[in-house]
Amino acid sequence: MESKSNYNGGFEGVETEARVANKRGAGTCESLLRILALALALSAAVLLGVDKQNKIVPLRIVDTLPPISVPASAKWHYLSAFMYFVVAHAIACSYAAISLILSIGNRGGKSSGLSLFVVIADLVMAGLLFSSNGAAVAIGLMGYQGNSHVRWKKVCDVFGRFCDQAAAAFVVSLLSAIAFLLLVAIAVRRLHKK
Amino acid sequence: MESKSNYNGGFEGVETEARVANKRGAGTCESLLRILALALALSAAVLLGVDKQNKIVPLRIVDTLPPISVPASAKWHYLSAFMYFVVAHAIACSYAAISLILSIGNRGGKSSGLSLFVVIADLVMAGLLFSSNGAAVAIGLMGYQGNSHVRWKKVCDVFGRFCDQAAAAFVVSLLSAIAFLLLVAIAVRRLHKK
Numbered sequence: 001m002e003s004k005s006n007y008n009g010g011f012e013g014v015e016t017e018a019r020v021a022n023k024r025g026a027g028t029c030e031s032l033l034r035i036l037a038l039a040l041a042l043s044a045a046v047l048l049g050v051d052k053q054n055k056i057v058p059l060r061i062v063d064t065l066p067p068i069s070v071p072a073s074a075k076w077h078y079l080s081a082f083m084y085f086v087v088a089h090a091i092a093c094s095y096a097a098i099s100l101i102l103s104i105g106n107r108g109g110k111s112s113g114l115s116l117f118v119v120i121a122d123l124v125m126a127g128l129l130f131s132s133n134g135a136a137v138a139i140g141l142m143g144y145q146g147n148s149h150v151r152w153k154k155v156c157d158v159f160g161r162f163c164d165q166a167a168a169a170f171v172v173s174l175l176s177a178i179a180f181l182l183l184v185a186i187a188v189r190r191l192h193k194k
Numbered sequence: 195m196e197s198k199s200n201y202n203g204g205f206e207g208v209e210t211e212a213r214v215a216n217k218r219g220a221g222t223c224e225s226l227l228r229i230l231a232l233a234l235a236l237s238a239a240v241l242l243g244v245d246k247q248n249k250i251v252p253l254r255i256v257d258t259l260p261p262i263s264v265p266a267s268a269k270w271h272y273l274s275a276f277m278y279f280v281v282a283h284a285i286a287c288s289y290a291a292i293s294l295i296l297s298i299g300n301r302g303g304k305s306s307g308l309s310l311f312v313v314i315a316d317l318v319m320a321g322l323l324f325s326s327n328g329a330a331v332a333i334g335l336m337g338y339q340g341n342s343h344v345r346w347k348k349v350c351d352v353f354g355r356f357c358d359q360a361a362a363a364f365v366v367s368l369l370s371a372i373a374f375l376l377l378v379a380i381a382v383r384r385l386h387k388k
Contacts, residue, residue, distance in 0.1 A: 063257075078343035081332040116386050120379055123317075127375055130321045134328030138275040139336065143344065149272035150337065152346040181321055184378065185314055191385035192310050 027107050033183055034103065038096035040176035041129070045089035047169035048076050048136070053162035074159040081139040082166075088132035089173060092125045092180070119187040122180055129177035137170050221301050227377055228297060232290035234370035235323070239283035241363035242270050242330070247356035268353040275333040276360075282326035283367060286319045286374070313381040316374055323371035331364050 053074045058067035076082040099118050106114050144163060146154030156163035247268045252261035270276040293312050300308050338357060340348030350357035 074343075079341065080335065080339075084332075112386065116383065119382050119386075123320075123375060123378055123382075126317075126321060127324045127371065130324040131328035134325035135332035138278075138329035138332045141274065142333065142336070142346075145274075147273060149268075150346075150349050152336075152344075155344050177321065181317060184317055184382075188313050188317070188378075188382060188385065189310065191382065191388070192306070192313075194385070194388055 027103070030183065030186060031100065031103060033179055033186070034096055034100045037176055037179035037183065038093055038100065040172050040179055041089045041093040041096060044169045044173035044176055045086050045093060047172060048082060048089075048166055049086050051076050051162055051165045051169070053159045055158060057158060072158070074155070074162040076166075079139055081135040085132045085136035085169075085173070088128050089176070092129055092176065095121060095125055115187075119184060122183045122187070126177055126180035126184060129173065129180060133170060133173045133177055136166075136173070140166050140170060221297070224377065224380060225294065225297060227373055227380070228290055228294045231370055231373035231377065232287055232294065234366050234373055235283045235287040235290060238363045238367035238370055239280050239287060241366060242276060242283075242360055243280050245270050245356055245359045245363070247353045249352060251352060266352070268349070268356040270360075273333055275329040279326045279330035279363075279367070282322050283370070286323055286370065289315060289319055309381075313378060316377045316381070320371055320374035320378060323367065323374060327364060327367045327371055330360075330367070334360050334364060 051074075055072055055074075056069045057072040059070045060067040076086060099121065102114060102118060106118075140163065142152060142154075143159075144154060144156045146152055245268075249266055249268075250263045251266040253264045254261040270280060293315065296308060296312060300312075334357065336346060336348075337353075338348060338350045340346055
């Protein structure tokens with residue numbers, strides 16, 4: 001009887017150790033994904049935030065006269081959707097840095113309330129990033145294609161380099177939003193397994 | 195000893211009943227929120243999907259001649275962001291209907307895998323709705339304000355009724371996206387309490 005009890009105790013010990021190792025592994029994976037989300041959100045904000053292009057554009061004021069050359073520039077803060085994009089990604093980036101510290105401090109789920117707060121905040125950040133990504137892509141696509149119905153001409157034929165860098169920012173931003181979504185999905189799976 | 199055991203059994207019975215009642219209450223609350231999310235997504239899609247306005251617009255072809263009147267119309271499918279909005283909300287609406295049936299069938303969490311699938315799918319739908327809402331609002335705001343830097347003129351001064359209905363669709367859509375976010379948050383909290 002005693003030996004059985006000892007055996008059980010040993011087995012439980014191995015099981016607990018395996019559980020702790022699993023938790024640590026999951027925690028490391030989550031931290032790495034959080035660092036990736038942070039890096040992607042930061043890259044997206046910087047890519048669009050430093051995006052700028054100056055050009056000399058021919059402008060026809062009177063139809064009967066030849067066009068005159070005027071300097072024109074494309075900057076991210078000329079469009080409110082791009083401003084929303086940069087601000088939203090800066091917020092997500094700052095939050096990712098804070099939550100990374102909180103998650104490392106709360107390794108092993110010491111504070112249950114804090115873990116719940118981080119998952120809900122990750123969820124809100126994912127919503128914010130998807131919203132700002134949608135807004136910026138919609139305006140970027142309009143600049144790339146134009147629209148004859150509302151008579152909005154495309155601008156990417158003039159500011160090609162600006163548009164290419166903006167497109168790169170949108171792709172990185174989408175990856176960042178997906179990383180936040182994955183963080184929530186992993187947390188849901190972890191809680192579900194409990 | 196026997197009486198103590200009986201007492202414990204009775205207490206456990208009460209506790210189990212309370213837990214079942216709590217689960218049922220939470221399930222009903224979740225179903226109601228899902229119905230609300232469905233109704234909001236459907237309303238947003240219909241509001242923008244049936245939005246249409248015809249107008250006679252003065253158009254100046256030659257500067258020296260008076261403007262001529264031409265018929266113009268505003269329809270949701272003229273803008274790709276609005277198409278994305280309607281399609282995304284139709285998908286979310288269909289998913290909400292299917293997930294409502296699945297959730298009712300899986301009341302009490304009989305199938306653990308199905309519960310997990312529904313939470314992850316809710317998460318994806320929230321992302322899709324936030325993205326499409328951001329895209330449509332960005333284009334709607336551009337139509338409302340215009341932008342001098344890219345020379346895109348506002349169109350809402352001509353198609354006022356169309357813009358008002360679109361704005362209503364955007365508000366309803368935002369509420370729908372928040373409802374999906376809340377569904378995930380509630381599921382996370384429920385799993386966290388386990």
